[in-house]
Amino acid sequence: MIERxxxxxxxxxxxxxxxxxxxxxxxxxxxxxxxxSAAGFGIVPRTxxxxxxxxITPLIHASWEHLISNTIPLVILGSLVLLRGVTEFIFVTLFxxxxxxxxxxxxxxxxxxxxxxxxxxxxxxxxxxxxxxxDRKLGSAVITLVVAAAYGTAMVYSxxxxxxxxxxGHFFGFIGGFLAARIRYPHxxxxxxxx
Numbered sequence: 668m669i670e671r672x673x674x675x676x677x678x679x680x681x682x683x684x685x686x687x688x689x690x691x692x693x694x695x696x697x698x699x700x701x702x703x704s705a706a707g708f709g710i711v712p713r714t715x716x717x718x719x720x721x722x723i724t725p726l727i728h729a730s731w732e733h734l735i736s737n738t739i740p741l742v743i744l745g746s747l748v749l750l751r752g753v754t755e756f757i758f759v760t761l762f763x764x765x766x767x768x769x770x771x772x773x774x775x776x777x778x779x780x781x782x783x784x785x786x787x788x789x790x791x792x793x794x795x796x797x798x799x800x801x802d803r804k805l806g807s808a809v810i811t812l813v814v815a816a817a818y819g820t821a822m823v824y825s826x827x828x829x830x831x832x833x834x835x836g837h838f839f840g841f842i843g844g845f846l847a848a849r850i851r852y853p854h855x856x857x858x859x860x861x862x
Contacts, residue, residue: 678749681756685745686738689784692726693734702780709782710768710836712775721768725784737784740818744791747810758851763790763843770839781833785825786840792822793844801852 695705704727711717728734749756767786775781795814799807822841828834 709780727782740788759847762847766843767840771835775835786836789837789840790844793841797845797848
């Protein structure tokens with residue numbers, strides 16, 4: 668029982684620390700000029716500075732509303748990934764940030780800073796939706812159905828290009844989540860069922 672309590676505390680601490688960092692950065696940014704962040708700059712596509720910004724971009728949010736809109740699904744989806752442990756959460760988080768960032772750097776709208784944790788949110792969503800196809804566990808399938816029902820429409824809607832929204836971060840975050848699920852469970856091969 669003590670080990671289980673410790674494991675739960677570590678999982679809660681991992682998610683709380685990450686989300687707390689987002690809020691601390693936004694609080695510091697409130698005292699800075701608009702477009703400037705204490706964490707640095709966001710991704711500016713096809714620039715060297717933009718490439719180096721990939722790891723810190725999820726920490727930067729343009730407004731409190733932007734942060735809140737990312738925090739709620741980040742906590743819910745992150746908690747679902749954390750059911751399998753901190754290692755899985757860290758892997759999916761880093762992989763989603765990397766793929767979302769690279770996709771944004773390559774294909775995002777130029778002359779703009781792309782910021783926010785929405786690429787990570789889409790990565791967590793993609794991971795949870797596709798994990799069941801690769802690990803073939805009933806628990807994963809139930810989570811897939813719940814996540815798809817709760818967030819499916821909102822996520823699809825968010826992939827539509829809109830002014831001031833980084834559709835590339837969303838799209839490539841989702842792809843990153845799919846790839847993370849595939850890489851995390853390589854021994855489980857999806858098979859086609861004969862008619």
